[in-house]
Amino acid sequence: MIAIVDYGVGNLFSLRSSFRKIGAEAVVTGDKSVIENADKILLPGVGAFADAAEKLRRSGLDEVVKAEVKKGKYMLGICLGMQLLFEKSYEYGEHEGLGLLKGKVVPMKDYIDPALKIPHIGWNGLQFTRPHFLFERVKNGDYAYFVHSFHAVDCEECVIAQTEYDKLLTASVAKDNVLGCQFHPEKSGDVGLNILRAFVEKKD
Amino acid sequence: MITKRIIPCLDVRDGKVVKGTYFQKLREVASPVELAKFYSENGADELVFYDITASAEGRKLFKDVLIETASNVFIPLTVGGGINTIADFERVLSCGADKVSVNSGAIANPALIGEAAKKYGNQCVVISVDIKRVNGEFHVFAKGGREDTGMEAIEWVKRCVGEGAGEVVVNSIDTDGEKNGFDLELLKAVCEAVDVPVIASGGAGCVDDFIKLFQTLPKVDAGLAASVFHYGEITIPNLKRKLCENGIPVRI
Numbered sequence: 001m002i003a004i005v006d007y008g009v010g011n012l013f014s015l016r017s018s019f020r021k022i023g024a025e026a027v028v029t030g031d032k033s034v035i036e037n038a039d040k041i042l043l044p045g046v047g048a049f050a051d052a053a054e055k056l057r058r059s060g061l062d063e064v065v066k067a068e069v070k071k072g073k074y075m076l077g078i079c080l081g082m083q084l085l086f087e088k089s090y091e092y093g094e095h096e097g098l099g100l101l102k103g104k105v106v107p108m109k110d111y112i113d114p115a116l117k118i119p120h121i122g123w124n125g126l127q128f129t130r131p132h133f134l135f136e137r138v139k140n141g142d143y144a145y146f147v148h149s150f151h152a153v154d155c156e157e158c159v160i161a162q163t164e165y166d167k168l169l170t171a172s173v174a175k176d177n178v179l180g181c182q183f184h185p186e187k188s189g190d191v192g193l194n195i196l197r198a199f200v201e202k203k204d
Numbered sequence: 205m206i207t208k209r210i211i212p213c214l215d216v217r218d219g220k221v222v223k224g225t226y227f228q229k230l231r232e233v234a235s236p237v238e239l240a241k242f243y244s245e246n247g248a249d250e251l252v253f254y255d256i257t258a259s260a261e262g263r264k265l266f267k268d269v270l271i272e273t274a275s276n277v278f279i280p281l282t283v284g285g286g287i288n289t290i291a292d293f294e295r296v297l298s299c300g301a302d303k304v305s306v307n308s309g310a311i312a313n314p315a316l317i318g319e320a321a322k323k324y325g326n327q328c329v330v331i332s333v334d335i336k337r338v339n340g341e342f343h344v345f346a347k348g349g350r351e352d353t354g355m356e357a358i359e360w361v362k363r364c365v366g367e368g369a370g371e372v373v374v375n376s377i378d379t380d381g382e383k384n385g386f387d388l389e390l391l392k393a394v395c396e397a398v399d400v401p402v403i404a405s406g407g408a409g410c411v412d413d414f415i416k417l418f419q420t421l422p423k424v425d426a427g428l429a430a431s432v433f434h435y436g437e438i439t440i441p442n443l444k445r446k447l448c449e450n451g452i453p454v455r456i
Contacts, residue, residue, distance in 0.1 A: 013300040017275045047325050117399055119327055119370070122425065123207045123249055123455040143207065143455040145280060147327045164205055187280050187302065189244065 002026040003038035007059045010046035018186040022193055024200040032064050045080030049091040052080050074177045076199050082180030091150050100178045103155025112166040119149040124163040132160040132174050137194035144183035207455045208418050209249035209426035212433040217256045219265035237272045244277045247440045255285030267299055274300020293320050305330040308346045321368025331369035336377035349377050358397050365398045376406040383409025386417045401425040408432050411446045418452045
């Protein structure tokens with residue numbers, strides 16, 4: 001069973017539907033014991049970093065997921081959920097993340113060609129930087145759906161895919177059992193479903 | 205490289221897909237759920253559902269259609285029609301919509317855009333504008349294109365983006381249904397005025413209209429159409445192949 005962590009951020013309808021579509025049992029939950037009993041954890045998130053980090057902390061679920069990850073349980077963060085895995089974010093101020101991955105989240109606007117629109121929104125190609133089980137069922141160059149204005153940097157050691165938006169941006173990260181996608185697999189058609197499938201099927 | 209999006213639009217009334225020419229004559233096409241699945245499998249990058257129902261039963265049917273679609277189609281889904289309050293945002297987002305498109309609701313209450321953007325994020329709020337030339341000026345029309353608000357359209361779009369709208373759908377009443385191409389003059393003016401994604405709507409009749417749109421106006425992010433897709437006059441795989449051959453980045 002996959003626990004989709006509900007800490008009051010974002011719309012979880014599509015995530016739940018996409019797991020149902022691939023035949024995986026997924027529960028939207030804010031319950032500590034359900035998360036502890038799950039096989040894997042999915043950390044969603046949309047909106048502002050500071051607000052999401054605060055809600056996660058206030059719910060106490062930050063400690064729960066950290067403890068589970070420490071035990072070796074796989075956790076996949078999506079979009080803002082991926083950004084929360086890092087040490088810090090500089091989205092309107094300076095905010096602490098979960099610190100499960102080395103790196104930080106910074107505004108894209110100081111980094112890319114100012115003529116390009118922000119948010120980076122739409123379908124963009126995945127460029128794998130190293131082989132990873134999440135991509136077992138997809139091809140290098142396949143497209144995924146992105147919506148974000150901030151991006152992860154100083155995280156070279158955990159980057160597994162990038163995407164080009166003037167510069168190369170962090171598209172996906174992995175370190176041991178901690179995984180993240182900046183794009184939305186639940187909105188990326190068959191490519192996204194295949195990434196979720198690989199996550200679901202991964203054995204320890 | 206970010207790709208140009210091709211977006212079929214489904215007008216839904218009483219649970220069925222319809223397409224209005226000049227926003228007036230309505231004709232049934234197919235089941236919205238089946239059509240959505242078909243488009244998703246054939247390379248649509250996103251879908252737009254407009255609820256053009258007035259009745260309570262119709263609203264209920266639309267909700268069912270939305271849930272069924274969002275449970276089976278895993279590409280971005282924008283929903284519009286009858287969005288006048290935050291409760292309307294909640295109603296469609298809870299059924300699986302990713303973005304919500306506001307039109308007349310924002311004209312009646314421009315603060316709605318800001319409230320929704322604050323609550324759901326700018327990326328969730330799409331401003332849809334029906335625009336028609338009146339005495340050489342671009343005017344905003346309300347109520348499905350039936351009522352001239354007298355407002356100057358470019359200023360209105362700028363204001364909506366300032367309030368927090370994350371995308372703009374520009375629907376030209378002058379070119380809609382004519383199948384003579386998108387309203388490039390209007391779209392150029394909008395692209396120069398705002399820096400959020402611009403979605404062109406109204407006037408697509410053939411593949412070349414899309415090529416011309418993206419070649420003439422590289423700042424346009426997406427092309428939206430309804431009847432040409434519903435009646436098979438343009439198929440999305442063929443359209444994308446032709447765009448690609450012409451050097452326009454698309455997801456294939």
